[in-house]
Amino acid sequence: MDPLAAIKVTxxxxxxxxxxxxxxxxxxxxxxxxxxxxxxxxxxxxxxxKGGAGAFSLEALVRFSHVFETALDLIxxxxxxxxxxxxxxxxxxxxxxxxxxxxARDGGVVDEGRSSAMAEALEALASGMGGGGEADTGDGxxxxxxxxxxxxxxxxxxxxxxxxxxxxxxxxxxxAGEAEAPAADGAPxxxxxxxxxxxxxxxxxxxxxxxxxxxxxxxxxxxxxxDASGLPLLQNxxxxxxxxxxxxxxxxxGIEEAAIxxxxxxxxxxxxxxIVREGAPPPVAQASGVDAVGEVDVMALIRAAQAAxxxxxxxPAAPVRASAxxxxxxxxxxxxxAALDAKAQAAAREASPQTIRVDLERVDRLIDLVGELxxxxxxxxxxxxxxxxxxxxxxxxxxxxxxxxxxxxxxxxMAIRAQPVKSVFQRxxxxxxxxxxxxxxxxxxIMDGEGTEVDKTVIERLSDPLTHMIRNAIDHGLExxxxxxxxxxxxxxxxxxxxxxxxxxxxxxxxxxxxGINRPRVKQIAVDKGLISPEANLSDDxxxxxxFMAGFSTAATVSDISGRGVGMDVVRRSIQSLGGRxxxxxxxxxxxxxxxxxxxxxxxxDGMVVTVAGQTLVAPLTAIIESLQPKACDVRNLGxxxxxxxxxxxxxxxIDIGRSLGYRTVTPPPTEGVALxxxxxxxxxxxxxxxxxxxxxxxxxxSLEANYRPVPGIAAATILGDGxxxxxxxxxxxxxxxxxxxxxxxxxxxxxxxxxxxAPTSLAKVG
Amino acid sequence: xxKTILTVDDSRTMRDMLHLALTEAGFRVVQAVxxxxxxxxxxxxxxxxxxxxxxMPRLDGFGFIEGVRKNDRHRATPILVxxxxxxxxxxxxxxxxxxxxxxxxxxxxxxxxxxxxxxAA
Numbered sequence: 091m092d093p094l095a096a097i098k099v100t101x102x103x104x105x106x107x108x109x110x111x112x113x114x115x116x117x118x119x120x121x122x123x124x125x126x127x128x129x130x131x132x133x134x135x136x137x138x139x140k141g142g143a144g145a146f147s148l149e150a151l152v153r154f155s156h157v158f159e160t161a162l163d164l165i166x167x168x169x170x171x172x173x174x175x176x177x178x179x180x181x182x183x184x185x186x187x188x189x190x191x192x193x194a195r196d197g198g199v200v201d202e203g204r205s206s207a208m209a210e211a212l213e214a215l216a217s218g219m220g221g222g223g224e225a226d227t228g229d230g231x232x233x234x235x236x237x238x239x240x241x242x243x244x245x246x247x248x249x250x251x252x253x254x255x256x257x258x259x260x261x262x263x264x265x266a267g268e269a270e271a272p273a274a275d276g277a278p279x280x281x282x283x284x285x286x287x288x289x290x291x292x293x294x295x296x297x298x299x300x301x302x303x304x305x306x307x308x309x310x311x312x313x314x315x316x317d318a319s320g321l322p323l324l325q326n327x328x329x330x331x332x333x334x335x336x337x338x339x340x341x342x343x344g345i346e347e348a349a350i351x352x353x354x355x356x357x358x359x360x361x362x363x364x365i366v367r368e369g370a371p372p373p374v375a376q377a378s379g380v381d382a383v384g385e386v387d388v389m390a391l392i393r394a395a396q397a398a399x400x401x402x403x404x405x406p407a408a409p410v411r412a413s414a415x416x417x418x419x420x421x422x423x424x425x426x427x428a429a430l431d432a433k434a435q436a437a438a439r440e441a442s443p444q445t446i447r448v449d450l451e452r453v454d455r456l457i458d459l460v461g462e463l464x465x466x467x468x469x470x471x472x473x474x475x476x477x478x479x480x481x482x483x484x485x486x487x488x489x490x491x492x493x494x495x496x497x498x499x500x501x502x503x504m505a506i507r508a509q510p511v512k513s514v515f516q517r518x519x520x521x522x523x524x525x526x527x528x529x530x531x532x533x534x535x536i537m538d539g540e541g542t543e544v545d546k547t548v549i550e551r552l553s554d555p556l557t558h559m560i561r562n563a564i565d566h567g568l569e570x571x572x573x574x575x576x577x578x579x580x581x582x583x584x585x586x587x588x589x590x591x592x593x594x595x596x597x598x599x600x601x602x603x604x605x606g607i608n609r610p611r612v613k614q615i616a617v618d619k620g621l622i623s624p625e626a627n628l629s630d631d632x633x634x635x636x637x638f639m640a641g642f643s644t645a646a647t648v649s650d651i652s653g654r655g656v657g658m659d660v661v662r663r664s665i666q667s668l669g670g671r672x673x674x675x676x677x678x679x680x681x682x683x684x685x686x687x688x689x690x691x692x693x694x695x696d697g698m699v700v701t702v703a704g705q706t707l708v709a710p711l712t713a714i715i716e717s718l719q720p721k722a723c724d725v726r727n728l729g730x731x732x733x734x735x736x737x738x739x740x741x742x743x744x745i746d747i748g749r750s751l752g753y754r755t756v757t758p759p760p761t762e763g764v765a766l767x768x769x770x771x772x773x774x775x776x777x778x779x780x781x782x783x784x785x786x787x788x789x790x791x792x793s794l795e796a797n798y799r800p801v802p803g804i805a806a807a808t809i810l811g812d813g814x815x816x817x818x819x820x821x822x823x824x825x826x827x828x829x830x831x832x833x834x835x836x837x838x839x840x841x842x843x844x845x846x847x848x849a850p851t852s853l854a855k856v857g
Numbered sequence: 858x859x860k861t862i863l864t865v866d867d868s869r870t871m872r873d874m875l876h877l878a879l880t881e882a883g884f885r886v887v888q889a890v891x892x893x894x895x896x897x898x899x900x901x902x903x904x905x906x907x908x909x910x911x912x913m914p915r916l917d918g919f920g921f922i923e924g925v926r927k928n929d930r931h932r933a934t935p936i937l938v939x940x941x942x943x944x945x946x947x948x949x950x951x952x953x954x955x956x957x958x959x960x961x962x963x964x965x966x967x968x969x970x971x972x973x974x975x976x977a978a
Binding site: 093100101 | 867868869871873874877890893894897912913914932933934935936941955956957958963964974975976977978
C-alpha cells in the first residue's frame with residue numbers, strides 16, 4: 091500500500107476514535123458535566139476530523155465539520171451556552187458527521203436533506219450570538235474558501251543544502267559594499283526598494299534575517315546592502331540585541347508588493363519594513379517615523395522608538411545587564427504567563443493546590459549536593475567512631491541526630507523530583523483502544539495507583555517498556571472475543587496496570603486475563619534456538635522466564651507463541667538498566683502477570699560491599715540472588731582456566747572478578763572466599779567469587795565517566811564512609827559473555843572475556 | 858548533516874502526513890502527541906526545527922511554545938505552528954508565545970519544506 095493510502099486508513103481509524111470522544115463528551119455534557127476540559131475535547135475531536143479531511147480533499151466532510159467546529163468553538167469560548175436544546179442539536183450533528191465520515195471512507199452517500207438542515211441549524215446557532223466571537227470564527231461560513239490541496243509526495247524537494255557558503259551565495263551582492271545596478275538587460279523588470287530593520291523580537295522568535303533575505307532573492311534579482319551604522323562599540327554591545335538593517339533592491343518582471351510582504355509575513359510587527367516601488371512618489375510612512383531620506387536616520391529613529399517602547403516590548407531588559415550565568419527566558423506578557431500556569435495546573439489535575447515551577451537543573455544540582463551531604467555525614471560518623479569516642483558521648487549522639495536529619499533531607503529532596511506515574515499511564519487508554527481495534531479484540535483497561543510517585547529519572551524510561559508489554563498483552567495474551575466466548579470467558583478481555591510502593595521500591599504490575607504462556611511451545615522454541623538443552627529440567631516459572639532470554643523472539647516466533655514473546659529481552663534490558671527486575675507468572679488459560687520492581691530513584695543504589703584482592707567493590711543488590719560458601723566438592727574444573735560451581739541441581743560459571751578486573755593473576759581457592767550468585771540481563775546467571783562480604787549499604791552513585799572515564803566491568807563509583815572510593819560492579823560485564831541456562835557444558839573464557847586494561851589497581855583516598 | 862524536526866500534534870493522521878512529507882524531503886522526524894509530550898521529548902530530540910499544532914489535550918500549542926522558549930537550549934530553535942487560514946488571532950497569539958512562523962493547514966509538502974527553509978539554512 092502506498093504510504094498515503096496507509097495514512098488515509100489511519101485517518102479513518104482516528105475519525106472513529108474522535109467520533110467516540112465526541113459522542114462521549116456530548117453525552118457527558120448532556121448529563122450535566124460542566125468540566126471545560128470536556129468541551130475542549132469535544133471541540134478538538136471535530137477539529138481533528140476537519141484537519142485530516144482537508145488533507146485528503148474530502149470536500150463534503152470538510153464543509154460539514156467546519157460548520158460544526160465553528161459552533162463548538164463558540165461554546166468552548168463561552169459565547170454560546172450549551173443548553174439541553176443545543177446539546178440535542180449537537181448530538182444529532184455528531185451523527186450526521188459520522189455519516190459523512192463513513193460515506194467518505196466507503197464511498198457511500200449522505201442524506202443530503204438531513205445534512206443541509208443540520209448545517210443550517212448549526213450556522214443559525216453560531217450567528218445567533220451576534221458579533222462577539224473570536225476573529226477567526228467571526229468570518230462566518232460564507233468566507234470559508236475551500237482550497238483542495240493535492241498531496242503529491244513526488245513533488246517534495248530534495249533536502250536543503252545547509253552550507254553557509256551556499257547561503258551567502260544565494261544572497262546576491264555583498265554587505266557594506268556598493269549597490270550593484272539591477273540586471274536590467276532590457277527586460278521590463280520592476281524594481282522595488284525594500285528596507286528591512288529587524289527588531290529584537292524577530293531574533294527572539296528564531297527568525298533569521300539572512301534566510302528572509304534569501305527568500306526575497308527568490309522573487310527576482312536582488313542586491314542587498316548592509317546598514318551597520320547602528321552597531322555600537324563592542325563594550326556597549328548586547329549580543330542579543332538588534333543593530334543591523336538591510337536595504338535590498340529587488341528587480342524582476344511581475345513582482346507584486348504582496349509577494350514581497352509575504353516574505354516578511356511572519357515578522358510583521360517585529361521589524362521596520364519599508365517597500366517602495368522605484369519611481370513611485372514617496373509613500374506615506376509605513377513604519378513609524380521612517381522617511382525616504384537615509385538609513386542613518388532610520389536607525390536613530392528605531393533606537394528612539396525602542397527606548398520609548400521598552401515596557402511593552404518583548405525585548406527583555408534583563409539580558410542587557412545579566413551576567414552570563416543568569417537564565418533570562420523570553421518574557422511573554424504577564425497575562426500569557428498566568429494563562430500558561432493555569433493550563434499547566436489544569437493539565438495536572440491531581441497536583442496539590444500550591445505548586446511552583448522550578449528549573450530541573452536546580453533540582454538536579456540540589457540532589458547532587460544532598461548526595462554529597464550524605465557521603466560527608468557518613469565519613470564524619472566513621473572518623474568520630476575511629477577516634478574512639480564513647481557511643482553515649484554528646485558528639486556521637488549529635489552525629490546520630492545528624493544522620494537521621496540527613497536521611498530525612500535526602501528523602502524530601504528525592505521527593506521533589508518524584509512525579510506520579512499518571513503522566514506515563516495517561517497515554518495507555520488510547521493505546522489500548524488503538525491496539526484493540528487493530529487486533530480485533532475487545533479490551534478493557536483498568537489502571538490503579540496512578541498517583542504513585544516515581545523519580546523523574548525513572549519515569550521517563552518507563553514509557554517504552556510498559557507500552558511494549560501492554561501491546562503484547564493485547565496482541566498475544568488476549569484471545570479474540572469469539573475464542574474467549576468459547577472458553578467460557580467474557581468477550582471483553584481485561585488488562586490491568588497497577589503501580590504501588592512496596593518495601594522501598596516501586597512495583598508495577600501488568601496483568602491480563604488471557605491465554606497465559608503456552609509452556610510446551612515456549613520450551614520447544616528455546617530448545618530449537620539452542621538457548622537450553624533438550625534435557626534441561628525446568629520449573630514452570632523458569633519456563634515462563636525463558637521469554638526474556640536474548641535471542642528468544644524473532645519474527646518467526648511472533649505468530650507461533652501464544653502468550654508473550656515479542657522483544658521481551660529488550661524490555662528486560664530496559665528495566666534492568668533502571669536498576670530494576672522483572673518477572674512473569676502465568677496460569678494457562680487464565681492469564682499472565684508481569685511484575686516490575688524498580689528503585690525509587692537512580693541516584694542511589696542498594697549495594698553489597700565486598701572485598702576482592704584488597705579492593706573494595708560494591709555489587710548492586712538487585713542483581714544478587716544469594717551468597718554462599720563454596721564447598722570443594724561443588725566446584726568443578728572445566729579446563730585450565732574455567733570453573734563451574736554446582737548450585738542445587740544446576741551449574742553456573744564461577745568467576746574470579748579479582749582476575750577479571752586485573753587485580754590478581756592467581757585465583758585463590760574458592761573455598762576460602764564467598765560466592766555471590768548473580769543474575770544478569772536475559773536471565774543468565776553466574777557465581778562471582780569475592781574474598782569477603784562487608785555488609786549492605788545504600789550508596790550514592792557517582793559517575794565514573796563524568797569524573798574519570800568509562801572502565802570495563804565497572805558501572806560507576808561511590809565514596810564510602812571511610813572516605814575510600816569504591817567501584818560499583820557492572821554485573822553483566824563481569825559475567826561470562828555466553829551463558830547457558832539450566833545445565834549443559836559451559837566454556838568460560840579465561841578472564842571472563844574482559845580486557846584488564848584500564849582497571850585501576852589502586853584506589854585513591856578521598857580526603 | 859540530516860536535520861531533525863520535532864512534530865507535535867495530537868492527530869495521528871497529521872503526524873503521519875508530516876512524517877511522510879518530511880522524511881521524503883530527507884529530514885529525520887521525532888513525534889510527540891501533545892504539548893506535554895513535546896516538552897518531555899524536547900531535549901532528547903535535539904530538533905533543528907519544531908512543528909506544532911495548536912489544539913491539543915493536556916497542554917496546547919501556546920503552552921508548549923512558551924515551555925520551549927523557557928528552555929535555555931531552545932530559545933533559538935525555530936518553531937512553526939500549524940494553523941488554518943483564517944486564524945489571525947491564533948497566529949498572533951502563537952507569535953506572542955514565541956513562535957517563529959506558521960504553516961497553513963491543509964499543507965502541501967512544497968509549502969511545508971519552503972517554510973522550513975525559511976527558518977533553517
